[in-house]
Amino acid sequence: MSRLASLLKHPLRELQSEVDEVVSPGRYTLLRRKIICIMVAASLIPLSVMAVLNYYEHQNAMAREIQNPLRVLVNKTKNSFELFLAERTSTVSLIASAYTHAELADQNKLARIFAVMQKEFEGFVDLGLIDADGNQINYVGPYSLKGKNYAEQRWFQEVRLKGKYVSDVFMGFRKFPHVIIAVQHTTEDGRTWILRATLDTRQFERIIASMSLEPDADAFLVNTEGLLQTNSNNYGKVLEKMALPLPPQTFEPTVLLTTDPKGREIFLSYAYFPEADFVLMAVKPKASVLKTWYTVRGDLLFVFLLGVAAVLLAAMGVTNALIRRMKEAEDRRELALREVEHSQKLSSIGRLAAGVAHEVNNPLAIINEKTGLMKDILTMQQTDFPKKEKLLAQVESVLRAVERCRGITHRMLGFARRMDVTSEELDLGELIAETASFLANEAMHRKVEVRLDIDPELPRIVSDRSQLQQVFLNLFNNALAAVADGGRIEAIARPKDDGVVVTVRDNGCGMSEETLNHIFEPFFTTKKGTGTGLGLSITYGIVKRLGGEIAVESTQGVGSTLTITLPKGQREALA
Amino acid sequence: MSKKIKLLLVDDEENFVNTLAERMKMRDMGSEVAHDGETALEMVKDEKPDVMVLDLRMPGIDGVEVLRKVKKAHPDVQVIVLTGHGSEQDQEVCMQLGAYEYHKKPVDIDRLVKSIKGAYRQKMEDMMVAATFAEANDHADADKVMKESDD
Numbered sequence: 230m231s232r233l234a235s236l237l238k239h240p241l242r243e244l245q246s247e248v249d250e251v252v253s254p255g256r257y258t259l260l261r262r263k264i265i266c267i268m269v270a271a272s273l274i275p276l277s278v279m280a281v282l283n284y285y286e287h288q289n290a291m292a293r294e295i296q297n298p299l300r301v302l303v304n305k306t307k308n309s310f311e312l313f314l315a316e317r318t319s320t321v322s323l324i325a326s327a328y329t330h331a332e333l334a335d336q337n338k339l340a341r342i343f344a345v346m347q348k349e350f351e352g353f354v355d356l357g358l359i360d361a362d363g364n365q366i367n368y369v370g371p372y373s374l375k376g377k378n379y380a381e382q383r384w385f386q387e388v389r390l391k392g393k394y395v396s397d398v399f400m401g402f403r404k405f406p407h408v409i410i411a412v413q414h415t416t417e418d419g420r421t422w423i424l425r426a427t428l429d430t431r432q433f434e435r436i437i438a439s440m441s442l443e444p445d446a447d448a449f450l451v452n453t454e455g456l457l458q459t460n461s462n463n464y465g466k467v468l469e470k471m472a473l474p475l476p477p478q479t480f481e482p483t484v485l486l487t488t489d490p491k492g493r494e495i496f497l498s499y500a501y502f503p504e505a506d507f508v509l510m511a512v513k514p515k516a517s518v519l520k521t522w523y524t525v526r527g528d529l530l531f532v533f534l535l536g537v538a539a540v541l542l543a544a545m546g547v548t549n550a551l552i553r554r555m556k557e558a559e560d561r562r563e564l565a566l567r568e569v570e571h572s573q574k575l576s577s578i579g580r581l582a583a584g585v586a587h588e589v590n591n592p593l594a595i596i597n598e599k600t601g602l603m604k605d606i607l608t609m610q611q612t613d614f615p616k617k618e619k620l621l622a623q624v625e626s627v628l629r630a631v632e633r634c635r636g637i638t639h640r641m642l643g644f645a646r647r648m649d650v651t652s653e654e655l656d657l658g659e660l661i662a663e664t665a666s667f668l669a670n671e672a673m674h675r676k677v678e679v680r681l682d683i684d685p686e687l688p689r690i691v692s693d694r695s696q697l698q699q700v701f702l703n704l705f706n707n708a709l710a711a712v713a714d715g716g717r718i719e720a721i722a723r724p725k726d727d728g729v730v731v732t733v734r735d736n737g738c739g740m741s742e743e744t745l746n747h748i749f750e751p752f753f754t755t756k757k758g759t760g761t762g763l764g765l766s767i768t769y770g771i772v773k774r775l776g777g778e779i780a781v782e783s784t785q786g787v788g789s790t791l792t793i794t795l796p797k798g799q800r801e802a803l804a
Numbered sequence: 805m806s807k808k809i810k811l812l813l814v815d816d817e818e819n820f821v822n823t824l825a826e827r828m829k830m831r832d833m834g835s836e837v838a839h840d841g842e843t844a845l846e847m848v849k850d851e852k853p854d855v856m857v858l859d860l861r862m863p864g865i866d867g868v869e870v871l872r873k874v875k876k877a878h879p880d881v882q883v884i885v886l887t888g889h890g891s892e893q894d895q896e897v898c899m900q901l902g903a904y905e906y907h908k909k910p911v912d913i914d915r916l917v918k919s920i921k922g923a924y925r926q927k928m929e930d931m932m933v934a935a936t937f938a939e940a941n942d943h944a945d946a947d948k949v950m951k952e953s954d955d
Contacts (some may be wrong), residue, residue: 506951590888590909597910598823605830635910
C-alpha cells in the first residue's frame with residue numbers, strides 16, 4: 230500500500246529505479262502490471278465518481294418528474310370529490326329550503342322531487358324527511374324506513390348541531406356502503422325539519438376510475454380514522470381498516486416515498502379534504518414509476534462499462550508499447566555495453582601481449598649478444614680445437630631460435646597495436662582480399678565463386694584495420710548466407726572523388742521491401758534462430774564511425790548489392 | 805675508413821652491453837660503455853664519441869632525455885636507438901629528435917654494424933659540410949679584416 234502511495238507520488242523516479250534495480254526476466258511483467266494498475270486507477274476513479282454522481286442526479290430529477298403529475302392528479306381528483314359532494318349537499322339544501330314541510334311530508338310530492346333529483350344528479354339512493362325528534366316522517370327509496378327513529382344516531386346529533394352533515398361511508402340498515410347527506414332547515418316560525426339523502430358510493434368509485442390509473446397503481450378514499458371509504462386494490466375492501474398508516478395531515482397534495490406492508494416501495498400521494506373527514510390517496514409502486522429511469526440507468530451503465538473497457542484497452546496498449554520501448558532501449562544498452570566490454574577485453578589482451586613481448590625482448594637480446602660473441606670467437610679468431618664445427622652449429626642454431634623468438638615478440642607487438650582503435654594507412658584491396666580468404670574454405674566447399682575486382686589505382690586510405698575487417702567479414706558472411714550453393718559473390722573496389730567505393734554483390738535470394746526497411750536495425754534478422762540481427766547494425770555503426778556511408782539495393786530472387794563509401798582520411802598528426 | 809670509429813654503448817643491462825662492446829671491439833670499433841644516462845652524458849663530453857648506441861628505458865635519465873641533451877650539446881654525435889620496449893610513438897619521437905636510426909632488440913649484429921658505419925659516414929659528411937662553411941666564413945672574416953685594415 231505504501232509502495233503504491235510512493236508510486237503515485239513519484240511515478241517516474243520509482244519506475245526508473247524499478248528499471249534499474251530489477252534484473253530478473255519477470256521484471257517487465259511486474260512493471261507492466263504496476264503501470265497498468267496506476268493508469269487504470271487514475272482514470273477509473275474519477276470516472277466512477279462521475280458515474281455515481283450522475284446516477285443520483287438523474288435519479289432525483291426523474292423522481293421529481295414523476296412526483297409532479299401524481300400530485301396534480303390527486304389534486305384534480307380531490308377537487309372532483311369536493312365538487313361532487315358540494316353539489317349534492319347544496320341540492321339537498323335547496324330542496325330543504327325551497328319546499329314547505331307539508332310539501333315534503335307529502336309522499337307523492339317527495340317521490341316526484343326525488344325522481345327529479347335522480348334524473349339531474351346521479352348517485353342518490355333515497356330521500357327522507359325527519360322531524361326534530363328524529364322520526365322519519367316521509368321516505369322515498371328502495372327500503373321501508375318510514376317511522377324509524379334516528380334520535381340516537383351520531384349523524385342526527387351532528388346535523389342538529391351544525392345544520393349540515395356529510396357522513397363517512399357506512400353500511401347502516403341498507404347493507405351497502407353509502408354516504409348520508411343531511412341538511413336541517415328551520416322556518417321563520419321556528420319549525421325545524423331535516424332532509425336526508427343517501428348517496429351510493431359507486432359514484433366515488435366512478436370518480437376514482439376517472440383517474441385512469443395503470444393496473445398496478447391504486448387510488449382510494451379513506452376517512453381520518455383510517456377506514457377505507459372505497460375499495461382498494463391492495464390495501465383492503467371498503468370499510469375495512471386501511472393497511473397503510475395514515476400520513477400526516479395536509480390539505481395540499483403531497484407525495485411521500487414509503488414502503489407498504491407488502492414491502493414494496495411506493496409513491497404515496499394524498500390530500501386531506503378540508504370540508505369532510507376524507508383523505509384521497511393514490512399509490513404507485515416505485516418500480517413501475519421508475520421504468521424510464523431504469524432505461525436511463527441501463528444506458529448510463531452501458532456508457533460507463535464502455536468507458537472502463539476503453540480505459541483498460543488504452544492502458545494495456547500504452548503500457549505494452551512503453552514496455553516494448555524500454556526493453557528495446559535496455560537491449561540496445563546491453564549490446565553497447567557488451568561491445569565496449571569486448572573491445573576493452575581485446576585491448577587489455579593487447580596490452581598484456583605487448584608487455585610480455587617487451588619484457589622478453591631484453592633477455593632475448595642478451596642471449597643474442599652472448600651467443601653472437603661465441604660465434605665471433607669461433608669464427609673471427611684463429612682457434613682450433615676438436616668439435617669446433619659442432620659447437621659452431623649449436624651456436625648457429627641458438628641464433629636461429631633467437632631470430633624466431635624475435636619474430637614472435639614483434640608479431641605480438643603488432644597484434645597489440647591492432648587491438649587499439651587506431652587509424653593507420655592501409656591498402657584496402659589487400660584488406661578485402663585477406664578478409665575474403667577467411668571465407669574461402671566455406672565458399673569452396675559450397676562451390677560459391679568469390680570474385681575480387683580491385684582497381685590497381687586504388688589509393689591507400691587511413692582507417693581502422695580491424696574494424697574494416699569486421700565490416701567486410703559481415704558483408705561476405707551475409708552474402709554467403711544469401712547465395713545458394715554454386716552462387717557468385719563479387720567485391721568491386723574503385724576510387725571515387727576523395728575516397729573509395731566498395732561494392733559487395735551477390736546473386737542470392739535478395740530481400741523484400743519490408744526487410745530492406747529494417748535491415749540496419751539492431752535485432753532484425755531473417756536468419757530465424759541462427760542470426761542475432763546485429764551484424765548489419767554493427768557494420769552500419771562502424772562505417773558511420775569511420776566517416777563512410779553504406780547503402781543497400783536488393784531485388785527479391787535476383788540478389789543484393791551493398792555499397793560502402795569510405796573517405797581517404799588523414800593521418801592524425803602525432804603529438 | 806682509415807680511422808677507428810669511436811663508439812659509446814649506453815644500456816643499463818650490463819650483461820648485454822659489455823658483450824656487445826666486446827663484439828664491437830672484435831670488429832675494430834673502439835667501444836666505451838655507460839650503464840646509465842648521467843655517465844653517458846659525461847662520457848659524451850669527455851670522450852667525444854662518433855656514434856652512440858642508446859637504450860631508451862633506463863633508471864635515472866632515460867634514453868629520450870639523453871638523446872635530446874646530446875643532440876643539443878653535441879649535434880655532431882650520431883645516435884642510434886636500440887631498445888626492447890620501443891613503441892611506434894617512441895620511434896617517432898626519437899627520429900624527430902635527430903636519432904640516426906631506430907632498432908628493436910634483439911638486433912642482428914651485421915645490421916647494427918651496418919647502421920653504425922652509416923652513422924659514421926653521415927657524421928663525416930656533416931663535418932665536411934660544416935668545415936666548408938667554416939672555411940668560407942673564415943675567408944669572409946679575413947676579407948673583412950683586410951678591408952678594415954685598409955681604411
